[in-house]
Amino acid sequence: xxxxxxxxxxxxxxxxxxxxxxxxxxxxxxxxxxxxxxxxxxxxxxxxxxxxxxxxxxxxxxxxxxxxxxxxxxxxxxxxxxxxxxxxxxxxxxxxxxxxxxxxxxxxxxxxxxxxxxxxxxxxxxxxxxxxxxxxxxxxxxxxxxxxxxxxxxxxxxxxxxxxxxxxxxxxxxxxxxxxxxxxxxxxxxxxxxxxxxxxxxxxxxxxxxxxxxxxxxxxxxxxxxxxxxxxxxxxxxxxxxxxxxxxxxxxxxxxxxxxxxxxxxxxxxxxxxxxxxxx
Numbered sequence: 141x142x143x144x145x146x147x148x149x150x151x152x153x154x155x156x157x158x159x160x161x162x163x164x165x166x167x168x169x170x171x172x173x174x175x176x177x178x179x180x181x182x183x184x185x186x187x188x189x190x191x192x193x194x195x196x197x198x199x200x201x202x203x204x205x206x207x208x209x210x211x212x213x214x215x216x217x218x219x220x221x222x223x224x225x226x227x228x229x230x231x232x233x234x235x236x237x238x239x240x241x242x243x244x245x246x247x248x249x250x251x252x253x254x255x256x257x258x259x260x261x262x263x264x265x266x267x268x269x270x271x272x273x274x275x276x277x278x279x280x281x282x283x284x285x286x287x288x289x290x291x292x293x294x295x296x297x298x299x300x301x302x303x304x305x306x307x308x309x310x311x312x313x314x315x316x317x318x319x320x321x322x323x324x325x326x327x328x329x330x331x332x333x334x335x336x337x338x339x340x341x342x343x344x345x346x347x348x349x350x351x352x353x354x355x356x357x358x359x360x361x362x363x364x365x366x367x368x369x370x371x372x373x374x375x376x377x378x379x380x381x382x383x384x385x386x387x388x389x390x391x392x393x394x395x396x397x398x399x400x401x402x403x404x405x406x407x408x409x410x411x412x413x414x415x416x417x418x419x420x
Contacts, residue, residue: 154235161231162224169223170216177219240249253333255358255367258304259313263393266303268293272337273366275320282324290337290368291344291379295388296395297370298352298377299410303390307337308365317363329358333366341352349377 159379260266273290276283291306299304308318318333325332342351352371352405357364379397385404388395398406 157234158231161227161234163227165223165227165230166220167223168220169219169226173222174216174219176257226397255306255360255365258306258308258367259315262313264392265392266297266301268303268305268311268393268395269311269313270305270307271316272318272321273307273333273340274324278318287322288344288379288381289338290387291340292397293395294341294349294353294368295345295377295379296390298349298373299388299406300372300390302372305368305370306365307368308363314359315363315365317362318366322364330364330366334356337366337368344379344381345377346380346399349373375411397415 154240259269262268263269270286270290270293272279273287274282274284276286279287293305297305307321308317310315321333321336322328325336327335334357337355338350338353352362352373354369354371356369358366358367376387379388380386387398388408389398389406390396
């Protein structure tokens with residue numbers, strides 16, 4: 141089953157959760173907020189009300205019994221509306237918590253796969269190898285276009301289901317390390333390379349995407365490999381070269397830029413109108 145099909149299957153559940161939260165909120169507004177307000181009203185003015193109602197329970201009982209009569213309908217609607225608002229706040233908080241739990245679960249599952257295993261399994265929908273992010277071995281010099289390739293891959297993973305980009309591994313799964321990249325940096329070590337990655341993400345994808353990116357390193361036979369773990373984004377992420385913003389997605393084991401029509405369809409299928417990733 142495709143990721144889009146899974147999201148579509150879960151949409152009714154999301155609608156049901158919101159419907160239940162709003163309905164229960166409206167009911168509690170009428171059955172709890174209304175009588176509670178009546179009790180407070182009686183306690184505040186009991187000296188004047190005690191001649192008519194001996195206790196707050198008498199007042200509450202009479203008012204609740206009349207809740208759905210014509211004169212009381214506006215007040216009942218008001219309390220139902222307040223309850224619905226409380227239900228909406230709860231539903232929004234619950235949705236946010238579920239998104240956070242999904243993000244944590246995704247990150248835990250991704251990190252549970254070690255780098256040697258990822259290399260053995262090869263490139264896939266959620267794994268890609270890059271030899272370098274700076275040093276072009278063919279040209280024998282720094283090639284900034286390689287950094288853009290890294291940023292595009294991060295963009296594609298974020299717009300799909302997340303994944304891991306391994307830098308320092310060639311297309312055949314051979315570990316080449318990061319030593320040549322290190323030599324091109326002001327800080328020729330892991331920290332310098334991590335700063336390079338986050339700078340690429342910030343400049344090409346936007347600062348808000350940095351929270352989705354986690355940079356870790358592995359020592360494989362004396363050679364460093366950088367693993368860039370990317371979480372799925374809650375809103376479309378665009379790659380920008382300073383001239384044009386492009387939507388890049390993951391298709392099989394490759395990253396592909398979508399044209400305008402494809403981008404509109406992909407965004408509609410992947411994120412809700414409020415700019416949130418549809419639950420899976």
